[in-house]
Amino acid sequence: MSKNKAKKEATEKEYRKPLIKRRKPNRSIAGDIALYLFLTLVAFVMAFPIIYAVSSALKPLDELFKFPPTIFAQHPTTDNFSDLFITMGKSWVTFSRYLFNTVFITAVGTAGHLIIASMGAFVLAKYEFPGAQGFFKVVTVAMMFTGYATAIPNYIILNKLGWIDTYWAIIIPAFASPMGFFLMKQFMEGLPTSLIEAAKIDGANEWKVFSGIVMPNVKPAWMTLIIFSVQALWNNKASTYIYSEERKTLVYALQQIQAGGIARTGQGAAVLVVVMIVPIIIFVFSESQILETMASSGLKD
Amino acid sequence: MKEFFNKYVTLRKHNARIAWKKAKRAKMCYAFLAPYAILFAMFFIFPVVASIYFSFTYYNILERPRFIGLQNYISLVLEDDIFLTSIKNTFMIAIITGPLGYIMSFLFAWLINELPRWVRSVAVIVFYAPSIAGNCYVIFSVFFRGDAYGYVNALLMNMGIIDAPILWLINPTYMLPICMLVILWMSLGTGFLSFVAGLQGVDKSQFEAGYMDGIKNRWQELWYITLPNMKPMLMFGAVMSITQAFGVCDVTMALCGYPSTDYAARTIVTHLFDYGYSRFEMGYACAIATVLFLIMILCNKAIQALLRRVGT
Structure with missing residues (x-):
């Protein structure tokens, strides 16, 4: 019996093999090698500035100014990072305060955006009610212009609300980011409606359906919203909305250090790493979920 | 005839009930959408409108905006x-x-x-x-x-x-x-x-x-x-x-x-x-x-x- 099965499998494999080859009738080995070489080259060019930034952050001072420059640090140290902490520790507003500001803005802004955008996206994706289509169209149009185009009136509005020079000036507008809303809605449309109906028959109300059924099922989209929101908020200089030094963000403070010129080259490099590492790490860990969400990102007309 | 009329009335009542139910359900939808919609209107739609309005004025935040027509655009170009x-x-x-x-x-x-x-x-x-x-x-x-x-x-x-x-x-x-x-x-x-x-x-x-x-x-x-x-x-x-x-x-x-x-x-x-x-x-x-x-x-x-x- 098992012998028979093995034989069958073998024949099936025999049969499968040419089929796989036939799937790509036009791919030559030379072409594939050229492709790999090309991609490696481009990948190196793309990665070079980032690798260089990381390795400069690890270089001791004498190596930073060595010529010709070395790509990788010969004697890697964390001196630059500790120097950075020392410099910032002596500043009027401490490093931990800047860090807190940015973490607070990023965390609250992202959490709020996730909840509020998901609630709206849920009803838009799963229910039909007057005005739904129109609203979604407006959101897609809003993706077509950058925040810069509305920066001035936003400033005036925030000023009228009295939110200038508070965290809310950054956090609250971040809740309404159209991109996250759009992606969430598109992804939720892929959820089977039967799931929601079944829960309703069991007597769950809308909020329960939303929090108990829908949200756990769209976790990939969470990650996507989180990365877009974190990336926007973590890098937010907020220099136009926040004036008080003790409420300024990390990126702003770090840029002051970078502006310190040659003497601060090492610390400046450390700054770059501190700023970029957070979004990149989140992306690395959530890549597959983000790609899953992006699969439904298409704009249909 | 009367029977027909009664049937018509029940049908209308039924339809009305469905419509009411739909509206009720939609109310739920509006409630869900409201937080996002309000913020979105405040920080994305209203600014566009405001921007167009202010573009026809002279406004320096301290004084009230003063209407000056197309002057801004003319100066721009x-x-x-x-x-x-x-x-x-x-x-x-x-x-x-x-x-x-x-x-x-x-x-x-x-x-x-x-x-x-x-x-x-x-x-x-x-x-x-x-x-x-x-x-x-x-x-x-x-x-x-x-x-x-x-x-x-x-x-x-x-x-x-x-x-x-x-x-x-x-x-x-x-x-x-x-x-x-x-x-x-x-x-x-x-x-x-x-x-x-x-x-x-x-x-x-x-x-x-x-x-x-x-x-x-x-x-x-x-x-x-x-x-x-x-x-x-x-x-x-x-x-x-x-x-x-x-x-x-x-x-x-x-x-x-x-x-x-x-x-x-x-x-x-x-x-x-x-x-x-x-x-x-x-x-x-x-x-x-x-x-x-x-x-x-x-x-x-x-x-x-x-x-x-x-x-x-």
């Missing part, structure tokens, strides 16, 4: 040379980096599509990282430093191509091209992710069918099968590219300074910042914003009309 420079620069950047970045996004998404799974995910990280690497682009100011210690200068001097260092980021001739280079480096962003995901989702059986129908090479495969399947993603990617291309300001401000020499790297957005946040001429800044807004929306509409014809 006729008196503000720097605005015209900024329009020229922005269009230069957008026309070169927009389409190139878009094509690069698609090309690389397509090229890495057939790689083994783990190679592909590494490649996605490598290509996508520059666009989320914060202000990592300032590292380019080290490469392009104006003295002989700048790597590009040193390299070119060692090779004997130039004999004196070039002030890359101060000389207006080189500013824009360098900014474009940096922007291109960062251009594999959200659209790229969308393309990667979309290409993975193309139904494999369509390719089989295509081979039966006599598709010969990858280009035909791309045009007749892949691209038509990717249309929604192509649209999305285009929106991302255009929005990015016209919103350039961070890179030019960080690399070339603000203001830059001879305003050679001034873009519409930096001009907007100048008038809005430095001079507090909000009315004038709003006129600039309105122009930018119109350019972006029109460009998007035009490109979408163009993309609808892909694969036909």
Whole structure:
């Protein structure tokens, strides 16, 4: 019996093999090698500035100014990072305060955006009610212009609300980011409606359906919203909305250090790493979920 | 007759009940949408309206806005040379980096599509990282430093191509091209992710069918099968590219300074910042914003009309 099965499998494999080859009738080995070489080259060019930034952050001072420059640090140290902490520790507003500001803005802004955008996206994706289509169209149009185009009136509005020079000036507008809303809605449309109906028959109300059924099922989209929101908020200089030094963000403070010129080259490099590492790490860990969400990102007309 | 009438009444009652139920359910929907809708209206719709309104006024925040008609727009076009420079620069950047970045996004998404799974995910990280690497682009100011210690200068001097260092980021001739280079480096962003995901989702059986129908090479495969399947993603990617291309300001401000020499790297957005946040001429800044807004929306509409014809 098992012998028979093995034989069958073998024949099936025999049969499968040419089929796989036939799937790509036009791919030559030379072409594939050229492709790999090309991609490696481009990948190196793309990665070079980032690798260089990381390795400069690890270089001791004498190596930073060595010529010709070395790509990788010969004697890697964390001196630059500790120097950075020392410099910032002596500043009027401490490093931990800047860090807190940015973490607070990023965390609250992202959490709020996730909840509020998901609630709206849920009803838009799963229910039909007057005005739904129109609203979604407006959101897609809003993706077509950058925040810069509305920066001035936003400033005036925030000023009228009295939110200038508070965290809310950054956090609250971040809740309404159209991109996250759009992606969430598109992804939720892929959820089977039967799931929601079944829960309703069991007597769950809308909020329960939303929090108990829908949200756990769209976790990939969470990650996507989180990365877009974190990336926007973590890098937010907020220099136009926040004036008080003790409420300024990390990126702003770090840029002051970078502006310190040659003497601060090492610390400046450390700054770059501190700023970029957070979004990149989140992306690395959530890549597959983000790609899953992006699969439904298409704009249909 | 009476029976018929009764039936009619019950039917209407029934319909009314359904409608009421629907409205009730919709009330729930509105309640769910309300927080987002209110914030969105406040920070995205209302600002556009306000921007158009303020663009017809003189407004400096301290005094009440004073209506001055088209004066802001007239000054923009006729008196503000720097605005015209900024329009020229922005269009230069957008026309070169927009389409190139878009094509690069698609090309690389397509090229890495057939790689083994783990190679592909590494490649996605490598290509996508520059666009989320914060202000990592300032590292380019080290490469392009104006003295002989700048790597590009040193390299070119060692090779004997130039004999004196070039002030890359101060000389207006080189500013824009360098900014474009940096922007291109960062251009594999959200659209790229969308393309990667979309290409993975193309139904494999369509390719089989295509081979039966006599598709010969990858280009035909791309045009007749892949691209038509990717249309929604192509649209999305285009929106991302255009929005990015016209919103350039961070890179030019960080690399070339603000203001830059001879305003050679001034873009519409930096001009907007100048008038809005430095001079507090909000009315004038709003006129600039309105122009930018119109350019972006029109460009998007035009490109979408163009993309609808892909694969036909």
